[in-house]
Amino acid sequence: xxxxxxxxxxxxxxxxxxxxxxxxTETVAEVWDEEPVASQAEALANLAPPWPAPTRGLLDDGxxxxxxxxPGAVVLAVRLLLPMRATAGRDAGAMAVVAEALRHDVxxxxxxxxxxxxxxxxxxxxxxxxxxxxxxxFVISGLQQSLLPRPTSALDSARDRVVAxxxxxxxxxxxxxxxxxxxxxxxxxxxxxxxxAALARSDLARAWTEFVDPRRAVLLVHSGRPADRGKPELRKxxxxxxxxxxxxxxxSATGRLHxxxxxxxxxxxxxSAPTTTLxxxxxxxxxxxxxxxGRVIATPTARDRARARLAQRVLQEELNASLAIAGDHxxxxxxxxxxxxxxxxxVQRLVERIAEFAQSRHPRQRLFEAAQLWLGxxxxxxxxxxxxxxxxxxxAIDLADDDGAVAGALAADAGAMLAIDGEELQAxxxxxxxxxxxxxxxAWNAAGLTTxxxxxxxxxxxxxxxxxxx
Amino acid sequence: xRTGAVQALQGNREFAPHGIARLVHDGGGVTQLAIGAxxxxxxxxxxxxxxxxxxxxxxxxxxxxTVSEATWKDALRMARRDRGRAPALPREAxxxxxxxxxxxxxxxxxxxxxxxLGVRAVATHLAERFTYDRATLxxxxxxxxxxxxxxxxxxxxxxxxxxRKARDRSGSARADAAPRELATAGGxxxxxxxxxxxxxxxxxxxxxxxxxxxxxxxxxxxxxxRLRCSxxxxxxxxxxxxxxxxxxxxLALVRGRLAxxxxxxxxxxxxxxxxxxxxxxxxxxxxxxxxxWLARNQPAGRGRNAAxxxxxxxxxxxxxxxxxxxxxxxxxxxxxxxxxxxxVLGP
Numbered sequence: 057x058x059x060x061x062x063x064x065x066x067x068x069x070x071x072x073x074x075x076x077x078x079x080x081t082e083t084v085a086e087v088w089d090e091e092p093v094a095s096q097a098e099a100l101a102n103l104a105p106p107w108p109a110p111t112r113g114l115l116d117d118g119x120x121x122x123x124x125x126x127p128g129a130v131v132l133a134v135r136l137l138l139p140m141r142a143t144a145g146r147d148a149g150a151m152a153v154v155a156e157a158l159r160h161d162v163x164x165x166x167x168x169x170x171x172x173x174x175x176x177x178x179x180x181x182x183x184x185x186x187x188x189x190x191x192x193x194f195v196i197s198g199l200q201q202s203l204l205p206r207p208t209s210a211l212d213s214a215r216d217r218v219v220a221x222x223x224x225x226x227x228x229x230x231x232x233x234x235x236x237x238x239x240x241x242x243x244x245x246x247x248x249x250x251x252x253a254a255l256a257r258s259d260l261a262r263a264w265t266e267f268v269d270p271r272r273a274v275l276l277v278h279s280g281r282p283a284d285r286g287k288p289e290l291r292k293x294x295x296x297x298x299x300x301x302x303x304x305x306x307x308s309a310t311g312r313l314h315x316x317x318x319x320x321x322x323x324x325x326x327x328s329a330p331t332t333t334l335x336x337x338x339x340x341x342x343x344x345x346x347x348x349x350g351r352v353i354a355t356p357t358a359r360d361r362a363r364a365r366l367a368q369r370v371l372q373e374e375l376n377a378s379l380a381i382a383g384d385h386x387x388x389x390x391x392x393x394x395x396x397x398x399x400x401x402x403v404q405r406l407v408e409r410i411a412e413f414a415q416s417r418h419p420r421q422r423l424f425e426a427a428q429l430w431l432g433x434x435x436x437x438x439x440x441x442x443x444x445x446x447x448x449x450x451x452a453i454d455l456a457d458d459d460g461a462v463a464g465a466l467a468a469d470a471g472a473m474l475a476i477d478g479e480e481l482q483a484x485x486x487x488x489x490x491x492x493x494x495x496x497x498x499a500w501n502a503a504g505l506t507t508x509x510x511x512x513x514x515x516x517x518x519x520x521x522x523x524x525x526x
Numbered sequence: 527x528r529t530g531a532v533q534a535l536q537g538n539r540e541f542a543p544h545g546i547a548r549l550v551h552d553g554g555g556v557t558q559l560a561i562g563a564x565x566x567x568x569x570x571x572x573x574x575x576x577x578x579x580x581x582x583x584x585x586x587x588x589x590x591x592t593v594s595e596a597t598w599k600d601a602l603r604m605a606r607r608d609r610g611r612a613p614a615l616p617r618e619a620x621x622x623x624x625x626x627x628x629x630x631x632x633x634x635x636x637x638x639x640x641x642x643l644g645v646r647a648v649a650t651h652l653a654e655r656f657t658y659d660r661a662t663l664x665x666x667x668x669x670x671x672x673x674x675x676x677x678x679x680x681x682x683x684x685x686x687x688x689x690r691k692a693r694d695r696s697g698s699a700r701a702d703a704a705p706r707e708l709a710t711a712g713g714x715x716x717x718x719x720x721x722x723x724x725x726x727x728x729x730x731x732x733x734x735x736x737x738x739x740x741x742x743x744x745x746x747x748x749x750x751x752r753l754r755c756s757x758x759x760x761x762x763x764x765x766x767x768x769x770x771x772x773x774x775x776x777l778a779l780v781r782g783r784l785a786x787x788x789x790x791x792x793x794x795x796x797x798x799x800x801x802x803x804x805x806x807x808x809x810x811x812x813x814x815x816x817x818x819w820l821a822r823n824q825p826a827g828r829g830r831n832a833a834x835x836x837x838x839x840x841x842x843x844x845x846x847x848x849x850x851x852x853x854x855x856x857x858x859x860x861x862x863x864x865x866x867x868x869x870v871l872g873p
Contacts, residue, residue, distance in 0.1 A: 099575035130807045188804060425552060432554020432573040443812050
């Protein structure tokens with residue numbers, strides 16, 4: 057595939073012609089539709105950290121912990137996963153302020169001797185801390201102090217920092233936020249500058265109580281010492297950090313971090329009955345007009361999750377497609393630029409290309425290459441970011457059916473992905489990815505259009521003006 | 527050499543131009559080219575499942591490289607885009623310090639002469655310089671060495687037998703009673719030490735520099751005296767630079783502070799060298815970090831000595847840092863000796 061191959065000249069005439077005027081040899085892509093070599097597939101399926109069975113704990117305060125022991129590890133990695141799912145009446149800006157207040161305080165307390173980073177996952181934030189293994193007590197103690205209710209002045213400062221750092225929303229962000237809102241209900245993922253600036257101290261304090269709650273959180277520790285030797289530190293953390301929300305705890309990490317059952321999404325298709333209107337925002341920050349379309353895909357089993365991921369990986373070779381999996385549901389988004397003069401053609405073409413992809417049967421070679429790239433990049437990224445097992449383990453929670461399956465979820469996901477053949481994926485894409493004849497559930501929005509461009513777009517599809525605020 | 531390294535990315539009988547990069551990227555890996563003053567590294571980080579493919583690719587990389595007018599122009603274009611970083615010392619001073627005239631030139635400049643080189647000259651250059659008997663292969667893998675080594679041997683075993691030509695390209699330090707002096711544009715009175723090749727010298731330089739930057743002002747020093755230390759890192763041509771300021775006799779200031787490392791500020795120096803050794807353990811935790819650190823070691827000798835096994839402590843270089851310093855190791859002694867430095871003055 058990467059190797060140069062000799063081309064045979066066919067016939068004297070051809071040779072004579074090429075001697076006069078040399079033409080570039082036409083390249084014909086080879087198509088292999090065979091099973092991958094067993095040893096290659098097996099080696100790929102085994103790409104997961106060699107972690108032994110993690111020690112799972114449920115602390116008195118309701119915090120769920122997973123202790124990953126790597127004998128001889130010199131680096132400690134601690135990752136706190138806090139579900140931050142916006143609900144009706146709770147603004148996304150409040151979540152951003154809480155996350156910033158937490159990051160800032162943890163950095164202030166332990167940043168001199170540890171690396172602190174805030175990572176955004178599907179419907180959650182992940183506070184990642186790395187430090188020398190000897191700093192376990194220091195890190196857990198600092199984290200515990202930071203998790204106590206924040207003084208309102210600290211939340212005020214965090215709000216100011218968030219507002220100061222907000223750039224005007226780009227058309228792509230506006231269109232994605234509107235599409236997600238249509239798909240997931242009141243999940244207002246867009247942080248609005250004015251609304252965030254107007255958040256009162258009481259709002260922020262309530263948001264802190266709601267989100268920074270051990271009964272909803274999951275703590276992952278990757279350490280060179282066994283779980284027993286970390287118990288005293290975890291006990292201190294549990295004694296100090298108590299839930300103030302007064303709600304029932306969810307007993308499993310998968311239950312806490314997977315998306316809750318979805319409200320029935322839009323029962324619509326794109327450019328096909330029952331058809332949906334195209335939401336448009338004629339304002340938007342800098343950048344060309346953008347269209348974002350998407351849908352929720354049901355992924356109740358590990359096999360479904362592997363199919364969804366493989367479909368997205370193959371689709372993203374042609375279109376700008378992303379997928380966020382969190383247990384039983386995954387959200388697929390496809391982004392496309394709209395030209396000022398031919399937006400109506402762009403819209404038609406996008407739907408055609410997605411439908412064409414969904415109806416196609418892809419050869420085994422293409423599926424194997426897509427799986428190889430995805431599975432390889434997953435472990436290479438983990439290696440480049442410090443061989444932090446907690447990052448992959450958090451990913452594994454999204455893929456597992458229950459807590460007992462988390463440790464083996466990456467390997468199961470890899471095995472399932474490599475076992476999918478062309479027919480199986482085609483059946484899946486026809487059902488979930490075809491926007492015209494597949495399962496209903498599609499929504500789309502465009503932002504950054506001029507009025508004239510919107511008028512032209514209106515010839516191809518029924519439009520519905522939208523705003524981020526409503 | 528730099529342009530030659532880029533040209534070597536243009537493929538050979540087995541790989542199309544940038545074919546090895548495609549092989550690595552298609553497997554989810556990352557690959558890059560690192561060019562130093564006296565070392566070129568082709569680095570790839572790949573999932574373990576791709577190890578055999580990458581070993582095979584490395585066993586092919588330097589064989590019969592493709593050289594044509596088009597690929598040479600492409601290599602020159604790529605080389606022009608890489609601007610590198612600003613040198614910490616004036617080039618003339620760096621060349622004098624390391625006794626390496628090549629450092630006096632901007633290695634990033636792609637002049638007309640290179641563009642006029644013929645295909646045959648480029649091919650000859652590559653055939654002379656980019657050969658396996660000068661190269662070192664470093665593999666950091668999750669499997670134990672006795673499982674990986676046979677896989678390496680199987681891929682490279684068919685290469686014709688040759689005497690190893692790799693040699694120690696580290697600069698050598700020399701100590702006199704007083705520092706040598708050089709007047710050149712960009713000189714501000716800074717003192718520069720060549721860091722000897724190998725891992726231990728690099729660690730000692732870090733420990734010395736970190737301590738110098740923490741040492742407090744002494745009562746017998748001029749009130750406005752300041753001394754800052756920095757390291758211009760390079761695998762083979764590393765430099766430690768001290769910048770004195772606010773003192774009538776800068777050499778006395780430097781001598782005094784260096785002497786304090788083994789006297790009144792010994793506890794601080796001991797703490798810093800322990801910290802540096804601990805930090806190294808974190809740095810080499812990832813395969814890429816470990817491979818880069820191992821690449822700092824001297825080549826494993828010439829001829830029959832090439833395959834000699836070396837203890838891990840020697841390859842890591844931390845044994846001295848954790849010792850009680852009963853005797854001063856030569857790598858440290860030369861850094862504490864002002865006579866080993868080059869003083870760079872203004873014109």
